Amino acid sequence: xxxxxxxQEILGTIKxxxxxxxxxxxxxxxxxxxxxxxxxxxxxLENGVFRDFGDRAKNIMYVWPERTxxxxxxxxxxxxxxLRLEDITAIRQNIPxxxxxxxxxxxGSVPVYYEDIGDSYEIRGELQDMIRIEALQLHQGRYIxxxxxxxxxxxxxxxxxxxEVLFGEKDCIGxxxxxxxxxxxxxxxxxxxxxxxxxxxxxxxIVIPLTAMYRTFGTGExxxxxxxxxxxxxxxSSIEPQVRDLLKKRHHVAPDDPQGIGGFNLExxxxxxxxxxxxxRAFLWxxxxxxxxxxxxxxxxxxxITVKExxxxxxxRKAMGAPPRSIINMILAESIAITSLSGYLGLIAGTFVIxxxxxxxxxxxxxxxxxxNPQVNLTVGMxxxxxxxxxxxxxxxxxxxxxxxxxxxxALKDE
Amino acid sequence: MIRLRNIRKAYKTGYNQLExxxxxxxxxxxxxxxxxxxxxxxxxxxxxxxxxxxxxxxxGDYQLDGKMIKGLSQTDAALYRNRxxxxxFQSFNLLPFKTAQENVALPLYYQKMDRKKRQDLAMExxxxxxxxxxxxxxxxxxxxxxxxxxxxxxxxITQPKVILADEPTGAxxxxxxxEVMELFKKVNREGMxxxxxxxxxxxxxxxxxxxxxxxxxxxxxxxxxxxxx
Numbered sequence: 001x002x003x004x005x006x007x008q009e010i011l012g013t014i015k016x017x018x019x020x021x022x023x024x025x026x027x028x029x030x031x032x033x034x035x036x037x038x039x040x041x042x043x044x045l046e047n048g049v050f051r052d053f054g055d056r057a058k059n060i061m062y063v064w065p066e067r068t069x070x071x072x073x074x075x076x077x078x079x080x081x082x083l084r085l086e087d088i089t090a091i092r093q094n095i096p097x098x099x100x101x102x103x104x105x106x107x108g109s110v111p112v113y114y115e116d117i118g119d120s121y122e123i124r125g126e127l128q129d130m131i132r133i134e135a136l137q138l139h140q141g142r143y144i145x146x147x148x149x150x151x152x153x154x155x156x157x158x159x160x161x162x163x164e165v166l167f168g169e170k171d172c173i174g175x176x177x178x179x180x181x182x183x184x185x186x187x188x189x190x191x192x193x194x195x196x197x198x199x200x201x202x203x204x205x206i207v208i209p210l211t212a213m214y215r216t217f218g219t220g221e222x223x224x225x226x227x228x229x230x231x232x233x234x235x236x237s238s239i240e241p242q243v244r245d246l247l248k249k250r251h252h253v254a255p256d257d258p259q260g261i262g263g264f265n266l267e268x269x270x271x272x273x274x275x276x277x278x279x280x281r282a283f284l285w286x287x288x289x290x291x292x293x294x295x296x297x298x299x300x301x302x303x304x305i306t307v308k309e310x311x312x313x314x315x316x317r318k319a320m321g322a323p324p325r326s327i328i329n330m331i332l333a334e335s336i337a338i339t340s341l342s343g344y345l346g347l348i349a350g351t352f353v354i355x356x357x358x359x360x361x362x363x364x365x366x367x368x369x370x371x372x373n374p375q376v377n378l379t380v381g382m383x384x385x386x387x388x389x390x391x392x393x394x395x396x397x398x399x400x401x402x403x404x405x406x407x408x409x410x411a412l413k414d415e
Numbered sequence: 416m417i418r419l420r421n422i423r424k425a426y427k428t429g430y431n432q433l434e435x436x437x438x439x440x441x442x443x444x445x446x447x448x449x450x451x452x453x454x455x456x457x458x459x460x461x462x463x464x465x466x467x468x469x470x471x472x473x474x475g476d477y478q479l480d481g482k483m484i485k486g487l488s489q490t491d492a493a494l495y496r497n498r499x500x501x502x503x504f505q506s507f508n509l510l511p512f513k514t515a516q517e518n519v520a521l522p523l524y525y526q527k528m529d530r531k532k533r534q535d536l537a538m539e540x541x542x543x544x545x546x547x548x549x550x551x552x553x554x555x556x557x558x559x560x561x562x563x564x565x566x567x568x569x570x571x572i573t574q575p576k577v578i579l580a581d582e583p584t585g586a587x588x589x590x591x592x593x594e595v596m597e598l599f600k601k602v603n604r605e606g607m608x609x610x611x612x613x614x615x616x617x618x619x620x621x622x623x624x625x626x627x628x629x630x631x632x633x634x635x636x637x638x639x640x641x642x643x644x
Binding site for chain 1: 460463464467469470489490493494496497498502504508510512513521522524525526530569573581
């Protein structure tokens with residue numbers, strides 16, 4: 001279908017009507033450009049929001065004790081149950097859909113010294129899994145591990161800012177700090193994945209094994225709250241009631257008491273944001289396709305005019321023995337050529353602009369809220385190319401049929 | 416070569432039927448050099464369209480080289496035109512954005528002949544009409560007579576059964592007219608059947624047979640005196 005003669009003819013007609021073809025092509029160019037641009041920006045918005053959300057947050061839940069509101073088994077309302085380390089073992093044994101459980105017991109404003117530099121910090125007693133659940137990352141060394149916990153080792157993982165304050169430029173791994181006068185060996189530095197107002201505390205905290213905390217500071221086997229993550233392919237909303245019911249039973253809280261054991265997960269919020277972006281994306285496609293459609297109608301229009309202008313030529317070709325199919329192919333090829341070429345340029349321009357915005361943001365360290373890494377993914381690109389070819393064919397369809405209907409007797413008529 | 420029996424053709428104009436051909440019987444043998452004459456409205460264009468398989472007829476039979484031409488699909492009609500008929504038009508009808516050579520090669524394109532072969536063949540036919548040096552020229556760079564010779568080369572290149580020429584000299588001055596007619600005579604001498612539609616008596620007189628149409632019937636059909644040339 002696209003042999004040398006076809007190309008020659010397409011080029012011939014395009015050359016004859018440079019301005020007209022150019023303006024028509026502009027319509028398609030703009031259509032694809034807008035489609036790519038709005039989808040890319042939409043993706044940037046989406047990436048920004050989901051980044052703020054944290055990629056793990058969607059399947060974790062928090063559990064904490066709070067004052068009961070109902071009397072139960074002889075207990076008066078208004079009592080605050082105390083979560084304990086055994087609760088964690090009980091959950092591990094009874095609820096297999098829970099993947100990680102990370103408890104936390106915090107002591108606020110504890111004096112901490114390295115040599116003669118010191119300040120007060122929050123000390124957190126934890127098991128090994130908190131860094132796997134919350135949006136935390138390790139900068140250096142290691143986090144606390146199960147051996148630390150088993151042996152109640154006096155080791156500490158410092159928040160990034162704490163490490164900077166206590167050690168400055170110095171390497172702190174292996175050094176000893178004094179917490180309430182007790183020496184702990186520093187094994188690592190951690191920090192939040194993103195610095196946000198609500199993650200500031202992670203920068204300054206000091207994490208030690210929960211067991212070491214119990215033993216060293218005499219807190220008893222208490223837990224302030226804990227974070228659970230659901231096993232893969234399990235909805236966190238399905239395990240939250242199980243965990244809370246189990247804890248209510250263990251702590252003598254009435255099963256229908258809305259208080260006593262508090263819990264929270266972000267799944268519903270996450271889902272509603274996912275849905276929101278689904279809606280936004282559909283809307284952007286709608287707008288983009290609409291713009292593209294206007295361009296395609298333009299091409300179709302111009303092709304109709306072209307066919308009208310070339311009626312005589314088509315008649316001559318038919319008299320020379322051109323079958324209807326070859327005439328249809330000729331018009332379709334021209335339509336597809338104009339559409340795909342201009343659309344392809346639009347695709348490149350759109351990708352270039354989106355890539356440029358991303359590059360400039362990275363280069364200038366711009367990190368506005370809710371916008372991050374705008375991108376055009378491969379599927380959208382491929383989809384757009386396919387769309388273009390279909391669009392070209394659609395635009396040429398009616399004009400091509402019109403051309404095929406030209407009566408060859410025309411060739412004999414003299415204008 | 417051409418055998419028409421009781422050909423009738425009518426056009427609908429609103430509620431009326433306008434009968435253009437009212438029963439045409441005509442035989443044109445292979446190698447003939449004939450002209451069809453008639454005033455406008457005599458039906459000669461319609462007859463030409465039917466012979467050229469550009470238009471259908473309502474009644475009768477038309478056989479071209481023994482093949483019945485009736486009720487063809489558009490694709491078959493195109494195929495038959497391509498193989499059997501070579502058209503020459505009053506206004507030459509070359510494609511303006513193609514060179515002389517490409518214009519001559521066009522009918523072979525629809526036979527799906529490969530490009531190199533048809534370009535070579537086109538060159539041969541251009542040489543035959545004396546325009547080999549003009550192969551790369553566009554039609555608007557050629558004179559009227561030259562354009563018509565290119566058109567004749569284009570009509571001949573498929574080695575059709577019949578050359579149908581519709582007022583081939585209508586747009587030419589008398590000197591180039593006679594050059595073009597000489598070319599037709601030469602082609603005819605080599606065995607090609609040539610049918611020329613004209614309203615000019617001196618052009619018709621150069622053919623060997625004149626068929627006169629009037630009001631949709633053949634009024635007169637006879638050989639000319641100057642047939643020997």
